[in-house]
Each structure stands twice: as structure tokens, then as C-alpha cells.
Amino acid sequence: MKSTDIPQIREWFKEYAEGFLTDDEGFNANIRLKIDHSYRVLDRMEELADALGLRGRRRRIALGCAILHDCGRFEQLKRHRTFSDFRSENHGELGAYVIKQENVLKDLTPQARNIIETAVRYHNARLVPEKLTAEQRFFTELTRDADKIDIFKVIGEYYLDESPDKDPTMVHNLEESPVISDTVYEHFMSDRAFNFEEMRTVSDFKLFQLSWVWDINNREALMLLEELGYAEAILSTLPDTDRGRAAEAKFREFMKKHTDEAHLGWTEISREKLHDCRIFSLYSSQRLSIENKETTAYMVDAPDWVTVVPKIEKDGKEYFVMVRQYRHGLMKITTEFPAGTVEPGEEPELAALRELEEETGYRAGRLTWLGSVNPNPAFLTNEFTAYLAEDLTATGSQSLDEHEYVDYELIPVDDVVKRMGSGEYRNGTMLMALMYYLRETGKING
Ligand SMILES: [Fe+2]
Incomplete structure (x- = not known):
């Protein structure tokens, strides 16, 4: 829109x-x-x-x-x-x-x-x-x-x-x-x-x-x-x-x-940027409770993240297009859904389509919003959104950044569901995306 x-x-x-x-x-x-x-x-x-x-x-x-x-x-x-x-x-x-x-x-x-x-x-x-x-x-x-x-x-x-x-x-x-x-x-x-x-x-x-x-x-x-x-x-x-x-x-x-929550809230008095990294900024903030207690809160201000669950059918079997890359936090190679950050002013769905194509060379004919959450609102400021990508066509070429090394492969949906949370499936945000996918496809419900 x-x-x-x-x-x-x-x-x-x-x-x-x-x-x-x-x-x-x-x-x-x-x-x-x-x-x-x-x-x-x-x-x-x-x-x-x-x-x-x-x-x-x-x-x-x-x-x-x-x-x-x-x-x-x-x-x-x-x-x-x-x-x-x-x-x-x-x-x-x-x-x-x-x-x-x-x-x-x-x-x-x-x-x-x-x-x-x-x-x-x-x-x-x-x-x-x-x-x-x-x-x-x-x-x-x-x-x-x-x-x-x-x-x-x-x-x-x-x-x-x-x-x-x-x-x-x-x-x-x-x-x-x-x-x-x-x-x-x-x-x-x-x-x-x-x-x-x-x-x-x-x-x-x-x-x-x-x-x-x-x-x-x-x-x-x-x-x-x-x-x-x-x-x-x-x-x-x-x-x-x-x-x-x-x-x-x-x-x-x-x-x-259901509406009287004043006793839970905190008001911001001041905010200071402590450090600026490429992928996030660190802030401290002075906050006041309704009882006039003061505290210092620390926040990691990161851009919004998008994750794409790309699904493809081959010979009657369902696969996800997954990516493998080195993760600096863990210092290991992980298997994940394609994902990335939303650039300033960019619509999240466009970021999702862009990341999918950059990392795997696949273009999606259909993108469905699966869900949005704050990955950890205790100190992270950003929003995470997962999409389902279907009607995929392969362009055959990735377009990676200078410091990005990414492989991609098709992995059966059942394998990903079974293995999520163990071995190389270590990225927690991928579990959120998978949960949303299972909800959307009616494999789990309330
Ligand atoms: Fe009406």
C-alpha cells in the first residue's frame, strides 16, 4: 500500500x-x-x-x-x-x-x-x-x-x-x-x-x-x-x-x-546516547515511577528486523529455502531463514523481499504477514516481523554485501521443524518465525 x-x-x-x-x-x-x-x-x-x-x-x-x-x-x-x-x-x-x-x-x-x-x-x-x-x-x-x-x-x-x-x-x-x-x-x-x-x-x-x-x-x-x-x-x-x-x-x-495501569508505568526524564555501533546504539535513560522512584534504564536501539519463511514445493514435498552463515555473537555457523534489517524509511515487506532475493536469489510472488513481536522489550527497542514467501522463482544469483558470506539450500519443512532449537538451528528469532508459520498453516492452533 x-x-x-x-x-x-x-x-x-x-x-x-x-x-x-x-x-x-x-x-x-x-x-x-x-x-x-x-x-x-x-x-x-x-x-x-x-x-x-x-x-x-x-x-x-x-x-x-x-x-x-x-x-x-x-x-x-x-x-x-x-x-x-x-x-x-x-x-x-x-x-x-x-x-x-x-x-x-x-x-x-x-x-x-x-x-x-x-x-x-x-x-x-x-x-x-x-x-x-x-x-x-x-x-x-x-x-x-x-x-x-x-x-x-x-x-x-x-x-x-x-x-x-x-x-x-x-x-x-x-x-x-x-x-x-x-x-x-x-x-x-x-x-x-x-x-x-x-x-x-x-x-x-x-x-x-x-x-x-x-x-x-x-x-x-x-x-x-x-x-x-x-x-x-x-x-x-x-x-x-x-x-x-x-x-x-x-x-x-x-x-x-483492564485499563487502570498507571501504577505500572514509568516516565522518561532524560536520555543519553552512550555508544554508537554500526548495528545498534546503546542508550541510558532516567525514569520515574508513579511513586517518584528514580532508576536508570539501558536500551539497545536496533533497527527493525524481518525474517522470511520461503516455502517451495518440489516433487510433492515441501521445502524451506534456508541460509547458512557465520554468526559473530555465537562464533559459529548457523542455519536460518533469510533475514535482515529494515532500512530507514523502508516498508518491512519490501525489506523482506529484498533480503530474500539478496541472500538466496529467490523472488517471491506472494508475501504474507505472519506476525510481529518485540524480540526482547526488556532492553531492545525494535520490532521483529516474520513473513511467509511463496510462488518463488529462482534468479540464480545472490547479491551480498562486501562482508557477507551466505550459502543457501532447500531443506525439507519436516526436518526444520524437528531440528529447530538444536545443532546448527540456534537462532532464537527463527523459532518465532517457525511458530508463526505453523500457526498460519493450521498445524498449531489455540
Ligand atoms: Fe457496521
Whole structure:
């Protein structure tokens, strides 16, 4: 994805959504509701992306998911005059169809396109399907989180609105009553899922809406919800009864448990570069705890690392393209997946493709993100990302740096799995890449 992709998608969205405006002001109000919601979900996604440290392509995919997540709403309203999926059609599915039909993502890579379409399709599903890849799952869950935060804002405004002509379809025409039904109360208090049919009153519905936070996927999203205070309107309009008060206490306890982390944090007072090496810099940093205790932390600031798991099939058997080289830390020769550092300003996936080709001469037709971690956040600052490379073609020539001596060979996948962690398979980051590969290919799961 390029940096111009998001402004372009935004531009398309504006033109497309506003194209549904008619001379019926009642209809237009509903169209505007979804336009405004989409822009706010985009704002929330920016904040979540900051909190999660998403950069480059992954940040742009997140923003694309946010702006497009509800693009099926407009066609839904035009066709059926309702936002009820139950009484019309699934607006997530419809949105994914619209994106394809309108060719909105034509300039993106097939992988990026697929991830955004998947997130739009499942942003409103009751459950995220099991079969998704790690990257599809991550962005689908993130989209659901950003969406939920804004839904809390919208429903909160409804509950605080005291005008008699507010639209009761927002609460599915349920009876306004302080009664919380037995089954709804029991389910809420024991963290169990609700059935929509069990709800009798608006108070039931409020508990149902509060229970959505049990399913928020990212802690950063819970923290953002807490910071924005969007659940307060529901909480403050819960019935003043034993059940209402117990439900509020349970909700607040959940939020406190998951968002109150001030006692764990440290603030940086100053930072000093102690040494500059070619492959990392060493820093010291003065840090202050919430109890005003001071300490010196030392950090190794290294560039981000990428590792590629290149898979190839030959005569019905699966192989990895592995590299052998001398490792200065260990002072031994190791067998590893091709890997390297991300250069300043370089997209990690481009670094992965470049390293693969430089070290093995193989070009990949397809690159799939497998996972990202911080290799040791105790003192290392950088991020490690693993990719699966497929549809390989051999160019037959490496292009190594002056001080690089690298051999490559095809090794059966089974051998690598069996031998990882022993003998020449000594590089710990390769184990992370292999774990991700096994997860992606369904050989291990939760
Ligand atoms: Fe939606």
C-alpha cells in the first residue's frame, strides 16, 4: 500500500456516500448518520493505530478498514429503508460486495485488498470466523473495536436525549422500564452471551450493550473507551435498583481491572546516547515511577528486523529455502531463514523481499504477514516481523554485501521443524518465525 492510497479511498468514500443523498431530508439524515459515524471510526482507528504502534502498510490497512467498514449501509438503506440486518440483509457482506463492485481497492496488493474486504465483511458478525489468517483476524478484530467505541457514543447520546420524539428503533422498540429481566441479569453477571430474544425492556438492552466490552479484543481499545467516557451515559441511566447498581459495579470493576495501569508505568526524564555501533546504539535513560522512584534504564536501539519463511514445493514435498552463515555473537555457523534489517524509511515487506532475493536469489510472488513481536522489550527497542514467501522463482544469483558470506539450500519443512532449537538451528528469532508459520498453516492452533 502506498501513502496516497488512504486519501484516495477517503475521496471515493465521500463521493460514493454523498451520492445517496436525495431530496428526502428524513432519508438524508440517516445517510449522514452513517457518513459521520464512518469518519469518527476513522478518527478512533488513528488513535488505536498510535497506541498499538502501527506504522506504514499496517497502519494504512487499519485506516482503510475503518473508513470502509460501513460502506454497505448506504445501499442497505436505499434498498430496504432500514438499518436492521435482521429485517433486510447483512450490511457487512453488502459492504464487501460494494468494495469489489466499485473496484475501490484496485491499486492495492491482492493481500491488502483481501484483508480490508475481510474486515468489512466480518466487522458486524456475531463471531469472527475461526478460519481467518492471523493478519485477517487482527484487522477484523481491530475494526470491530474501533466501531464499538463509536457505537457507545451514539447510543449514549440517545439515552441522554430527553426529547419525546426520539427514534425508538434505536432500542428496537423495547418497553421503557426499570425492570431488568431475570435471564438477562443472570447472563450479564456471569459473563455469558446474550440472546437478543431474551430482552424485554430498554434496561435489558442497556446491559446487552454494556456486555459488548467483554468482547473488545485490544486492551488499547478499552483504554480509549475509558478515556473518552462513552459508556458513562448508559451507566448513568441504568435503573436505580439493586440490579441496576450491581450491573454498574460489575462493569466498572471490569474496566478498572483492564485499563487502570498507571501504577505500572514509568516516565522518561532524560536520555543519553552512550555508544554508537554500526548495528545498534546503546542508550541510558532516567525514569520515574508513579511513586517518584528514580532508576536508570539501558536500551539497545536496533533497527527493525524481518525474517522470511520461503516455502517451495518440489516433487510433492515441501521445502524451506534456508541460509547458512557465520554468526559473530555465537562464533559459529548457523542455519536460518533469510533475514535482515529494515532500512530507514523502508516498508518491512519490501525489506523482506529484498533480503530474500539478496541472500538466496529467490523472488517471491506472494508475501504474507505472519506476525510481529518485540524480540526482547526488556532492553531492545525494535520490532521483529516474520513473513511467509511463496510462488518463488529462482534468479540464480545472490547479491551480498562486501562482508557477507551466505550459502543457501532447500531443506525439507519436516526436518526444520524437528531440528529447530538444536545443532546448527540456534537462532532464537527463527523459532518465532517457525511458530508463526505453523500457526498460519493450521498445524498449531489455540
Ligand atoms: Fe457496521
